Amino acid sequence: MKEVINDIEILSEDANACETIKISQDTDSSSGKKLYIESYGCQMNFSDSEIVSSIMNKEGVGTTSKIEDADIVFLNTCSIREKAEITVRRRLNQINALKKHKPELMVGVLGCMAERLKSKLLDEEKIVDLVAGPDAYRDLPGLVKEVESGQKAVNTFLSREETYADISPVRLNSNGVTAMISIMRGCDNMCSFCVVPFTRGRERSRDPHSIVAEAQDLFDKGYKEVTLLGQNVDSYKWSPQENNKAKLEKSEVEEIVNFADLLEMVALVSPYLRIRFSTSHPKDITDDVLYTMKKYNNICKNIHLPAQSGNSRVLDLMNRTYDREWYIKKVDAIRNILGEECGISSDMITGFCTETEEEHRETLSLMDYVKYDFSYMFYYSERPGTLAEKKLKDDIPLEIKKRRLGEIIDKQQQISLERNKLDIGKIHQVLVEGFSKRSKEQMQGRNSANKVIIFPANGIKKGDFVNVKVNECTTATLFGEIIK
Numbered sequence: 001m002k003e004v005i006n007d008i009e010i011l012s013e014d015a016n017a018c019e020t021i022k023i024s025q026d027t028d029s030s031s032g033k034k035l036y037i038e039s040y041g042c043q044m045n046f047s048d049s050e051i052v053s054s055i056m057n058k059e060g061v062g063t064t065s066k067i068e069d070a071d072i073v074f075l076n077t078c079s080i081r082e083k084a085e086i087t088v089r090r091r092l093n094q095i096n097a098l099k100k101h102k103p104e105l106m107v108g109v110l111g112c113m114a115e116r117l118k119s120k121l122l123d124e125e126k127i128v129d130l131v132a133g134p135d136a137y138r139d140l141p142g143l144v145k146e147v148e149s150g151q152k153a154v155n156t157f158l159s160r161e162e163t164y165a166d167i168s169p170v171r172l173n174s175n176g177v178t179a180m181i182s183i184m185r186g187c188d189n190m191c192s193f194c195v196v197p198f199t200r201g202r203e204r205s206r207d208p209h210s211i212v213a214e215a216q217d218l219f220d221k222g223y224k225e226v227t228l229l230g231q232n233v234d235s236y237k238w239s240p241q242e243n244n245k246a247k248l249e250k251s252e253v254e255e256i257v258n259f260a261d262l263l264e265m266v267a268l269v270s271p272y273l274r275i276r277f278s279t280s281h282p283k284d285i286t287d288d289v290l291y292t293m294k295k296y297n298n299i300c301k302n303i304h305l306p307a308q309s310g311n312s313r314v315l316d317l318m319n320r321t322y323d324r325e326w327y328i329k330k331v332d333a334i335r336n337i338l339g340e341e342c343g344i345s346s347d348m349i350t351g352f353c354t355e356t357e358e359e360h361r362e363t364l365s366l367m368d369y370v371k372y373d374f375s376y377m378f379y380y381s382e383r384p385g386t387l388a389e390k391k392l393k394d395d396i397p398l399e400i401k402k403r404r405l406g407e408i409i410d411k412q413q414q415i416s417l418e419r420n421k422l423d424i425g426k427i428h429q430v431l432v433e434g435f436s437k438r439s440k441e442q443m444q445g446r447n448s449a450n451k452v453i454i455f456p457a458n459g460i461k462k463g464d465f466v467n468v469k470v471n472e473c474t475t476a477t478l479f480g481e482i483i484k
Contacts, residue, residue, distance in 0.1 A: 033060070033061045033062070033071040033072065034061070034062050034063065034064040034069055034070050034071050034072070035053065035056050035061050035062065035063050035064065035070060035071070035072045035073075035074065036063070036064050036065075036066070036067045036069070036070035036072070036073050036074075037049050037052065037053065037063070037073070037074040037075075037076060037172075038073075038074075038075050038076065038091070039076040039111075040075070040076065040077050040078045040084060040087065040088060040111075041077070041078025041080060041084055041111075041112070042078065042080070043180055043227070043229055043278065044182065044200075044229055044230075044231070045076050045077075045078060045111055045112075046172075046173075046180065047169065047180045047181075047182045047229055048076060048110075048111065048134060048137070048182075049074075049076045049172060050169030050170055050171060050172050050180075051137055051164050051167050051169050051182075052074065052076065052110065052137050052140065053169070053170035053172060054167050054168060054169050054170045055137055055138060055140055055141065055167065056072075056140060056141070057170055059141045059144075063170070063172070067095075067098065068098065070105065071104070071105065071106065072105075072106045072107075072108065072144065073095060073105060073106070073107050073108070074108045074109075074110050075088055075091060075092070075107075075108070075109050075110065075111075076110045076111045077109055077110065077111040077112055077113035077114060078111065078112055078113065079111075079112040079113045079115075079116045079195050079199055079383065080112070080194070080195065080196070080383075081378065081381040081383070082381045082382075082383070083381065084113075085113050088109070088113055089125065092107070092109075092125050092127060092128065095107060095127065096126075096127045099127050106129050106130065106144065106147055106148075107127050107128050107129050107130070108128070108129060108130035108131070108132065108140075108143075109121050109125070109128050109130070109131050109132075110131075110132045110133075110134075110137070111133070111134055111199075112134065112195065112196070112199035112200065113199075114131045114132055114133050114156060115133035115134060115156050115158070115198070115199040115200070116195060116198065116199050116384070116385070117131075118131065118133075118154065118156045119131065119152075119154045122152050122154065129147045129152060129153065130143050130144065130146075130147050130152070130153045130154075131153070131154045131155075131156065132154075132155050132156070133155065133156035133157065133158065133199070134158075134185070134199065134200050134201075135157060135158050135159040135162045135185075135200075135201060136155035136156060136157055137164070138162075138164075139155045143155060158200075158201035158202075159201065159204075160201070160202055160204060161204060162185065162204070163182075163184070163185055163204055163205070163206040163207075164182070164185075165206045165207050165210040165211075166210070168214070168217075175433055175434050175462065176222060176223065176462065176463065177222075177223060177224050177225060177431065177432070177433050177434070177462055177463045178223065178224070178225040178226070178227070178431075178433060179218050179223050179225070179226050179227070180226070180227050180229050181211060181214050181215060181218075181226050181227070181228055181229065182206065182229045182230070183205065183206050183211055183228045183229060183230050183233060183236055183262065184203060184204065184205045184206055184230040184231070184232075184233065184235075184236050185200060185201070185203070185204055185206075185230075185231075186200045186201040186202045186203045186204055186231065187200060187202075187203055187231040187232055188202055188203045188232075188235070189231075189232060189281060189319075189321070190319055190387060191308075191318055191319050191320060192317065192318050192319045192386060192387035192388040192391070192392065193308075193318055193349065193352065193380065193382075193383070193386060193388050194383070194386060195383045195384075195385060195386055196231055198385055198386075200231065203231075203232070203235060205236050205237055205238040206238070207238060208238055208257045208261070208262050208265055211228070211262065211265075211266065212265050212266060212269060215266050215269045215273065216269050218273075219269055219270050219272075219273045222463065223273075224272065224273065224274060224431055224463055224465070225273070225274040225275075225276065225431055226266070226273065226274075226275060226276070227275075227276040227277065227278060228262070228263075228266065228275065228276070228277040228278075229277075229278060230277075230278075230279070231279065232279065232280070232281040232284060233259055233277050233278065233279065233280060234259050234280050234281055234284035234285045234286065234289060235259070235281065235284045236257075236258065236259040236262055237256065237257070237258055237259075238256070238257045238262075239255060239256045239257070240255060258288070259286075259289055260286065260288035260289045260291075260292045263275065263277070263289065263292045263293070263296075263299060264292050264295075264296070267292075267296040267298055267299050270298075271296075271297070271298050272298070272465075273298060274298050274299075274300055274431060274448075275296075275298055275299045275300060276300045276302065276450070278304045279304050279306065280303055280304060280305050280306075281306075282305055282306075282307070282320075282322050282326065282327050282330050283320075283321050283322050283326075285303070285305070285330060287333060287337065290333060290334060290337040290338060291337060293337075293338060294337055294338055300448045300449070300450065301338050301339075301341065301342040301343065301448045301449055302342065302343035302344075302345070302448065302449050302450040303334060303342065303343070303344055303345075304344075304345045304346070304347075305330065305331070305334075305344055305345070305346060306346055306347035306348075306376075307327055307346045307347070307348060307363075307366060307370075308320060308347055308348060308349050309348070309349065309352065309355075309359070309362075309363055310324060310359075310362040310363035310364070310365060310366030310367070311324065311355070311359035311360075311362040311363065312324045312325070313359065314352055314354075314355055314359055315327075317352065317353060317354070317388075317392065318349075318352060318388075319387065324362065324366065327366070328366075328369065328370075331344065331369070331370050341449060342449065343373045343374075343448075343449030343450050343451065344370060344371075344372055344373060345372055345373055345374040345375060345376075345450070346367075346370070346372045346374075346375045346376070347375065347376045347377075347378075348363060348367075348375055348376070348377045348378070348408055349378055349379070349380050350363065350377070350378070350379050350380065350401060350404040350405045350408055351379045351380045351396040351400060351401030351404055351405070352380045352388075352396070353380070353388060353392040353393060353394055353395060353396070354392070354393075354395060354396075355396060355404075360404050360407075363408065364407065364408065364411050367408070367411050367412065367415060368411075368415070371415055371418070371419055372412065372415060372416075372419075373416060373419050373420075373449060373450070373451065374412075374416060374450075375408075375412045377405060377408050377409055377412060378405070379398075379401035379402060379404070379405045380394065380396065380401060382394040413475045416475045416476065417473070417474070417475045420451070420473035420474070420475065420477075420478060421473060423451070423470045423473065423478055424470050424471065424472065424473060425469070425470065425471075426469070426470055427467050427468065427469045427470075427483055428447040428448070428451075428453060428467070428468050428469075428470065428478075428480075429447065429448065429465055429466075429467055429468075430445040430446065430447055430453050430455075430465070430466050430467070430468045431445045431446060431463075431464075431465055432444075432445040432460055432461065432462050432463060432464045432465075432466060433445045433446065433462065434462050435457070436454045440457070441456065441457055442454050442455065442456060442457055443455060443456075443457045443460050443462075445466075447468075447478075451477075451478055452476070452477050452478065453468050453470065453477070453478040453479070453480055454477060454478070454479050454480075455468050455479070455480050455481055455482055456481065456482070458482060460482065466482050467482065467483045467484075468480040468481065468482055468483065469481055469482075469483045
C-alpha cells in the first residue's frame with residue numbers, strides 16, 4: 001500500500017497501515033496565520049480535525065492545503081497499533097527538514113498518541129512544541145499562545161463531559177455531498193487489546209437536539225448523506241439529568257434518548273438525507289435499532305459489526321463480553337430483519353495471545369458463515385498500558401501472525417467477490433459522490449450497502465441520486481450503467 005502526501009511517500013507493507021488524510025482546501029485568515037493539519041487513523045480523528053479547524057478559525061487562523069505555507073502544523077494521531085505511531089514519528093522527521101528552513105514553524109501533536117505519551121512527546125520528538133489530547137481542543141488557542149511566548153505546551157486532561165456539541169465543524173476534504181457527525185465520545189468497553197478507553201476517556205453522549213440541528217444544517221447546505229460516529233454508537237444514551245446535570249422535579253418525565261430513537265430523529269430530517277452510522281458493538285446493537293433501520297428507507301442498510309475473532313475463548317481473553325454463538329445470533333437477527341442484501345463488515349485481529357491454529361480456523365469459519373462484504377484485518381499489535389499488555393503474553397511469532405493474516409485476507413477477498421457477484425443484474429439506488437479515481441468519463445457513488453459503484457458520467461452531477469444496473473464486478477467495486 002502506498003500513499004503520497006505532499007510528494008512524500010508513506011509506505012506500508014500490509015493491512016496494518018493507518019489511513020491518512022490532509023486538508024485540501026484553503027480558508028480565510030484574519031490573523032494572517034495558516035494551519036495545516038493531517039489526520040491519521042479512524043473517522044473520529046477526521047471528524048475531530050474539523051472541530052480543531054473550527055476552533056482555530058474562530059481565532060482568525062485559516063487553513064492551508066500546502067504545508068510549506070503553514071505557520072502551524074498539527075498531526076492528529078492514532079495509537080491503535082504500533083505502526084500508526086511509527087508512521088507519525090516518520091512524518092515528524094520529514095517535517096523537521098522543513099522546520100530547519102522555517103524555524104518559526106509551530107508543530108503540534110494531537111489525538112490518541114498525544115494522550116498516550118503526553119509530555120514524553122516533547123522530549124522524544126525535539127521539534128514538537130505542543131501536545132493536546134482529544135478532550136483539550138478548546139484549549140488550543142491558549143496552548144498556541146504559550147508556544148508563542150517561548151514555552152512548550154501540554155494539555156491531555158480527559159473530560160467526562162466534553163462533546164464539542166456547540167462547535168460547528170469546518171468541513172475538510174469535503175465533497176459537498178457526504179459529512180460526518182460525531183454523536184458521542186469515549187468508550188466504556190475495556191477490550192484487553194485496545195488503548196481507546198485510555199486515550200479517549202469514558203463514554204458521554206451528545207445532546208440529540210444538537211445532532212439533529214447539525215444534520216438539518218448540512219441538508220440545508222446541500223449535503224445528501226451523514227454518518228453518525230462514535231466508538232460504540234449503539235450504547236448512545238442521553239438524558240437531561242445525566243448529560244446536562246439538570247435538576248429535574250420528581251413530577252417531570254425524564255427524556256431518555258437511545259440510539260434507535262436518535263436514528264429515527266435524524267432520519268426524519270428529510271427522506272432525501274441518507275443516514276449511515278459506525279461503529280456497532282455486537283453486545284449493544286438491539287432489534288429496536290434494526291427495526292428502525294427497516295422502517296426508514298433513508299437509513300442505509302449497512303452495519304459495521306466488528307467480530308475481532310471467531311473463537312469464544314479468544315473473545316473472552318479479548319474481554320469482548322460475547323461469544324461466538326452470541327455473535328452469530330446477532331448476525332442472524334440482521335439477516336432476518338433487514339434481509340440478505342444488508343451489508344455487514346467487520347474487524348478481525350489474528351494472532352492474539354495464545355491463539356491456536358484451530359482457533360484461527362474458527363475465525364475463518366465465522367467469515368464463511370457471516371459472508372462479510374468487507375473487513376478491516378490486522379495481526380495483533382501489543383499496545384502499552386492495555387489489559388492484554390499487563391496480563392497476557394504476546395506469544396505468537398510474527399511470521400505466524402502474518403501467515404494467518406494472509407489467510408484471512410484471502411478468505412475475505414473470496415467472499416467479497418462472491419457477495420459482489422450477487423449484485424450483478426440488480427438495480428441499485430446510488431448517491432453520486434464525484435468522478436471515479438481513474439477517469440472523469442465515469443462517476444462513482446455508493447449504494448445502501450456501502451458498496452462503491454462506478455458508471456458512465458453521461459451528464460450526471462455530484463449529489464444526484466441515480467438508479468444503476470450492475471453489469472460486472474471486482475472484489476472491491478461494482479460497475480454498471482444508469483437506468484432511467
